[in-house]
Amino acid sequence: QVQLVESGGGLVQPGGSLRLSCAASASIFSIYVMGWYRQTPGKERELVATIVTSGGKTYYVDSVKGRFTISRDNAKNTVYLQMNSLKPDDTAVYYCNGASTWSMMATKRNLRGNWGQGTQVTVSS
Numbered sequence: 001q002v003q004l005v006e007s008g009g010g011l012v013q014p015g016g017s018l019r020l021s022c023a024a025s026a027s028i029f030s031i032y033v034m035g036w037y038r039q040t041p042g043k044e045r046e047l048v049a050t051i052v053t054s055g056g057k058t059y060y061v062d063s064v065k066g067r068f069t070i071s072r073d074n075a076k077n078t079v080y081l082q083m084n085s086l087k088p089d090d091t092a093v094y095y096c097n098g099a100s101t102w103s104m105m106a107t108k109r110n111l112r113g114n115w116g117q118g119t120q121v122t123v124s125s
Helices: 102-107
Strands: 002-007 010-012 018-024 033-039 046-052 058-060 068-073 078-083 092-099 119-123
Touching: 002 092, 018 033, 018 092, 018 119, 033 068, 033 078, 033 102, 046 068, 046 078, 046 102, 058 068, 078 092, 092 102
Parallel strands: 010 119
Antiparallel strands: 002 018, 018 078, 033 046, 033 092, 046 058, 068 078, 092 119
């Protein structure tokens, strides 16, 4: 299992931007799908965005399409989430993880990383 450390969260006003980073303790090159989840109290952890090894294919949940951009730097073992035009509904703790297939990411089964502490994103005026 890869250790994952998320960072970059904070308090931002509606319409603002943040860039999240997820640093892995080992190579992520062999992890085909990397992605970001978010969770609010009392709700299930939601898959927000994914990206494959080459970066050529991405997935976004409808609520963030056009506002969030996921990227990965395999050489640095890091995954990023650029979040623009933030809304109060984006407030959550954000986590990253990876898996061999998108369906594993969606069902949170056979994930390749240990869940990190996450990074808190708060969107409020």
